[in-house]
Amino acid sequence: MIESFAERIREAAARRRPLRLRGGGTKDFYGDALRGDVLDVGGHAGIVAYEPTELVVTARGGTRMNDLESALSENNQILAFEPPHFGPDATLGGCVAAGLSGPRRASAGALRDFVLGVKLIDGRGQALSFGGQVMKNVAGYDVSRLVAGSLGTLGLIAEVSLKLAPKPHGETTLRLEAQQARALELMNRWAGQPLPVSATAWHDGELTVRLSGSAAGVTAAAARIGGAARDEQFWNSIREQSDAFFSGPEPLWRLSVPSTSPPLELQGRQLIEWGGALRWLKSSENPKAVRDAAKRCKGHATLFRAADKTAGCFSPLEPALARVHRELKSAFDPAGIFNPGRMYPEA
Amino acid sequence: MGAALPVVRALREFLPERAILHEEEDTRPYECDGLTAYRQLPMVVALPETEEQVRRVLQACSSLKIPVVPRGAGTGLSGGALPPGDGVLLSMAKFMRVLRIDPLARVAVVQPGVRNAVVSELAAPFGLYYAPDPSSQIACTIGGNVSENSGGVHCLKYGLTLHNVLGVRGFTIDGEPLQLGGEAPDSPGYDLLALAVGSEGMLFVVTEVTLKLLPTPQCARVIMASFDDVEKAGAAVADVIAAGIVPAGLEMMDRPATHAVEQFVRAGYDLEAAAILLCESDGTPEEVEDEIARMQTLLTRAGATRMTVSRDEAERLRFWSGRKAAFPAVGRISPDYYCMDGTIPRKRLGEVLRFIAALEKKYGLRCPNVFHAGDGNLHPLILFDANNSDELHRTELFAAEVLEKCVEVGGTITGEHGVGVEKINQMCVQFRPPELELFHAVKRAFDPKGLLNPGKAVPTLARCAEYGRMRVHGGQLPHPELPRF
Numbered sequence: 051m052i053e054s055f056a057e058r059i060r061e062a063a064a065r066r067r068p069l070r071l072r073g074g075g076t077k078d079f080y081g082d083a084l085r086g087d088v089l090d091v092g093g094h095a096g097i098v099a100y101e102p103t104e105l106v107v108t109a110r111g112g113t114r115m116n117d118l119e120s121a122l123s124e125n126n127q128i129l130a131f132e133p134p135h136f137g138p139d140a141t142l143g144g145c146v147a148a149g150l151s152g153p154r155r156a157s158a159g160a161l162r163d164f165v166l167g168v169k170l171i172d173g174r175g176q177a178l179s180f181g182g183q184v185m186k187n188v189a190g191y192d193v194s195r196l197v198a199g200s201l202g203t204l205g206l207i208a209e210v211s212l213k214l215a216p217k218p219h220g221e222t223t224l225r226l227e228a229q230q231a232r233a234l235e236l237m238n239r240w241a242g243q244p245l246p247v248s249a250t251a252w253h254d255g256e257l258t259v260r261l262s263g264s265a266a267g268v269t270a271a272a273a274r275i276g277g278a279a280r281d282e283q284f285w286n287s288i289r290e291q292s293d294a295f296f297s298g299p300e301p302l303w304r305l306s307v308p309s310t311s312p313p314l315e316l317q318g319r320q321l322i323e324w325g326g327a328l329r330w331l332k333s334s335e336n337p338k339a340v341r342d343a344a345k346r347c348k349g350h351a352t353l354f355r356a357a358d359k360t361a362g363c364f365s366p367l368e369p370a371l372a373r374v375h376r377e378l379k380s381a382f383d384p385a386g387i388f389n390p391g392r393m394y395p396e397a
Numbered sequence: 398m399g400a401a402l403p404v405v406r407a408l409r410e411f412l413p414e415r416a417i418l419h420e421e422e423d424t425r426p427y428e429c430d431g432l433t434a435y436r437q438l439p440m441v442v443a444l445p446e447t448e449e450q451v452r453r454v455l456q457a458c459s460s461l462k463i464p465v466v467p468r469g470a471g472t473g474l475s476g477g478a479l480p481p482g483d484g485v486l487l488s489m490a491k492f493m494r495v496l497r498i499d500p501l502a503r504v505a506v507v508q509p510g511v512r513n514a515v516v517s518e519l520a521a522p523f524g525l526y527y528a529p530d531p532s533s534q535i536a537c538t539i540g541g542n543v544s545e546n547s548g549g550v551h552c553l554k555y556g557l558t559l560h561n562v563l564g565v566r567g568f569t570i571d572g573e574p575l576q577l578g579g580e581a582p583d584s585p586g587y588d589l590l591a592l593a594v595g596s597e598g599m600l601f602v603v604t605e606v607t608l609k610l611l612p613t614p615q616c617a618r619v620i621m622a623s624f625d626d627v628e629k630a631g632a633a634v635a636d637v638i639a640a641g642i643v644p645a646g647l648e649m650m651d652r653p654a655t656h657a658v659e660q661f662v663r664a665g666y667d668l669e670a671a672a673i674l675l676c677e678s679d680g681t682p683e684e685v686e687d688e689i690a691r692m693q694t695l696l697t698r699a700g701a702t703r704m705t706v707s708r709d710e711a712e713r714l715r716f717w718s719g720r721k722a723a724f725p726a727v728g729r730i731s732p733d734y735y736c737m738d739g740t741i742p743r744k745r746l747g748e749v750l751r752f753i754a755a756l757e758k759k760y761g762l763r764c765p766n767v768f769h770a771g772d773g774n775l776h777p778l779i780l781f782d783a784n785n786s787d788e789l790h791r792t793e794l795f796a797a798e799v800l801e802k803c804v805e806v807g808g809t810i811t812g813e814h815g816v817g818v819e820k821i822n823q824m825c826v827q828f829r830p831p832e833l834e835l836f837h838a839v840k841r842a843f844d845p846k847g848l849l850n851p852g853k854a855v856p857t858l859a860r861c862a863e864y865g866r867m868r869v870h871g872g873q874l875p876h877p878e879l880p881r882f
Contacts, residue, residue, distance in 0.1 A: 101742070101744060102638075102639055103635040103636075103638050103639045103743070103744065104638075104742055104743055104744060104773075105638060105643075106742075126641055127641075149583075149588070155582065156582070159556065159560055160582065160583065162588055162591055163556065163559070163560050172831075172835070174831075176831045178831055178832050178835060179828075179829075179832065180832065182807065182808065182809055183742060183807055184740040184741065184742060184772070184773050184774075184807070184808050184809055184812070185552075185553070185740070185772040185773065185774075186548055186552070186557065186740045186769070186772050186773070186774045186809075186812035186813055187740055187808075187809040187811070187812060188545065188546045188595045188809075188811050188812065188813060188814070188815055188816070189809045189810050189811050189816055189820070189824060189827050189828075190816075190824065190827075190828060190832070190836050190854075190855065191592055191595070191596055191600075191836055191839050191840075191855075192546075192559070192591050192592055192594065192595055192596075193592075193835070193836075193839070195559075195588055195591035195592070196587055196588055196589075196591055196592050198588060198591070199583075199587070199588055200587055200588075204587075215643065216641030216642070216643060217641065219641070238501050238502065238503075239501070241503060241612075242500060242501065242503050242523070242524065242525065242612050243524070243612050244524075244612045244613065244614050244615045244680065244681060245612075246680075246681075246684075263680070263684060264680075264683070264684045264687045264688065265687075266681075266683035266684060266686070266687050267680060267681050267683050267684035267687075269683075270681060270683050271681070306581040306582050306583050306584075307581050308502060308579075308580035308581055309502060309580075310499070310501050310502040324582060327581065327582045328582065347581075348579055348580055348581060349579075349581035350581065350584065350585045352585070364585045364586065365585040366585075367585065367586050368576075370569065370573045370574065370575055371575065371586060371589070374575075374589065374842050374843060375586055375587060377841065377842030377843075378587060378839065378842045381835060381838035381839060381841070381842060382835070382838075393586065394586065
């Protein structure tokens with residue numbers, strides 16, 4: 051199958067015809083233009099190697115996330131970054147290309163932190179291998195992590211190796227009442243203490259916190275934090291954006307900011323995750339006002355879901371960075387055929 | 398003579414005289430880094446003190462088209478800071494300030510010449526610390542750690558430098574400012590921060606680093622477990638991981654290594670054991686008690702012949718002192734030693750150790766092993782005498798075979814020390830020409846003229862072709878099934 055992908059890519063490159071790399075299509079909403087002939091990677095599926103005692107799994111790009119995560123679950127292991135699926139057809143390659151992480155991000159790390167290796171087909175139709183199946187590897191530039199979050203603009207993700215984590219022995223979710231400023235302070239203070247906080251979320255006067263770890267550690271921390279128990283399913287509804295907060299016709303903005311940034315004065319509704327560092331905004335606010343607010347806090351704003359994307363999904367790059375992006379794009383994809391314009395006009 | 402050099406004249410326009418070294422007596426201390434087998438006198442050493450001076454050094458070198466090699470404390474083990482004989486060694490030693498510690502946000506903003514251990518010392522009053530702890534942490538700098546993506550004995554649980562650096566600021570060779578990452582959890586566009594960490598000073602020069610601080614665990618205890626067989630110790634490691642435990646540290650040393658260390662630091666290691674494991678648990682007292690008990694059960698079942706759990710912080714540090722002093726200890730029992738850094742899938746440990754034992758006989762050289770067992774990173778230490786040219790030659794062949802074995806079993810030639818000049822030939826074994834070509838293209842995206850640390854980390858295809866021929870002609874080709882070029 052790799053060879054047929056490579057052949058298709060070489061043909062497209064020769065004719066300079068854009069290709070739209072696609073796993074399960076669950077994240078078609080994300081990013082700018084969807085251009086080109088669909089190259090469906092979903093059929094290239096399956097776990098290639100999984101050795102639970104090595105804490106590493108290697109699977110093909112088209113592997114369904116549901117299949118992957120159930121195989122891990124049988125061995126009491128998880129993907130610690132809790133990637134959102136946004137639908138049952140979500141694939142591993144799609145998740146890595148999108149580079150999105152879920153509720154555990156602030157405590158466990160981001161998707162890119164867990165990528166150990168990729169097999170990639172570049173824009174010349176060459177199958178390339180970067181990184182590997184081991185946790186420590188500094189041979190060559192870290193191309194596998196560069197590919198994470200590149201929205202399929204650098205190559206077709208044929209195979210990925212990920213670091214795994216054991217499923218926590220104990221887990222409990224608590225709900226406290228707190229106004230936004232107080233909630234931000236609590237989230238930051240908890241993160242600076244040796245507490246097993248694995249997720250936080252705030253919305254509309256309600257702060258929800260999840261504790262994960264050894265049963266003894268979770269019980270002790272729960273007693274310190276206080277609050278009332280809440281259903282664990284809450285985290286899934288935040289991760290998959292099925293919670294009522296995410297419904298409604300207004301655009302959904304994702305603001306990534308330093309966790310101690312004060313409450314953002316923007317019109318619309320907000321939901322905060324990741325200890326204060328991720329601010330979801332449901333709002334018809336002027337895009338420039340949203341981007342400026344993020345920039346004032348040294349963060350950035352992404353137009354995550356919207357019918358009208360004329361403002362561009364991603365914050366514009368400084369000229370020096372834009373140049374590096376162009377150069378990297380042409381190094382991987384000289385004919386510019388992979389998902390052109392999905393991230394930036396230049397990538 | 399050096400004073401007449403055009404680059405010296407250019408540097409004098411903005412650097413004080415004391416910040417420009419070009420006489421041999423002044424440049425001699427910079428001729429090598431921690432890999433002393435490779436030495437080269439730099440044409441000039443520049444010691445800027447401000448970001449603006451760094452920018453101008455780079456611009457001056459770029460316009461004169463002469464190479465620049467950045468250097469931190471020079472503790473690197475792969476020759477990454479080996480100076481250019483025809484260029485400028487850019488020492489970042491004067492960038493020693495911790496600019497800001499924000500305890501609520503849990504970040505430290507530091508200059509690249511700050512020593513690794515200083516960050517944790519300054520964060521300690523806030524109950525915070527910086528997790529990556531390479532063994533050289535009292536001397537090595539944060540800038541060097543970023544260049545090499547340094548690890549340490551706690552990275553199984555807390556990650557490498559990559560996982561603990563939030564942002565870097567610096568300049569391209571043309572003096573253009575770059576900010577990658579920052580205090581927000583991510584940045585728009587490609588993850589260039591991931592590319593920058595571990596790039597061995599080849600892409601741009603870092604002048605400021607934002608580090609993530611973690612809450613200091615309330616308590617930590619370590620188990621020292623003895624095994625009468627190295628492979629049993631390896632199997633015990635797999636059992637601990639399979640039970641869903643991620644220990645804060647999980648290290649192995651074989652008998653030759655414990656014997657070398659014990660003479661030097663008296664860590665209290667069991668000298669009868671074929672191998673010892675150090676298994677650390679950290680967290681709240683409840684968590685640690687629970688995890689230590691579970692690990693003891695698992696280690697007993699795996700055949701541990703003796704176990705000691707640290708009773709207090711002093712004893713815990715003493716158990717670790719031996720592991721952290723392993724390299725200097727080996728330096729005392731042999732005139733020279735050559736440290737390797739391959740990583741392997743843990744399940745292949747027994748096979749690789751038997752392979753190394755066979756090579757000890759083949760080359761007539763001793764090779765104690767210290768091993769970051771949790772993450773599969775091996776540090777075999779070949780003992781030799783550099784004054785004996787045949788021993789040096791045998792050492793190089795020995796090391797090359799070990800690194801190529803690591804690749805063969807699905808691992809890598811370097812886990813944390815970097816490629817530098819040392820492992821550049823083995824890059825030809827780990828990567829094929831299209832991948833190496835892409836690495837060169839990545840470098841060009843940042844450094845189109847190829848002036849930053851040229852010739853390091855990524856071999857040219859011509860060099861690989863030469864290496865391939867040499868190994869075939871020498872009759873040394875260990876794995877004829879691997880593609881060569």
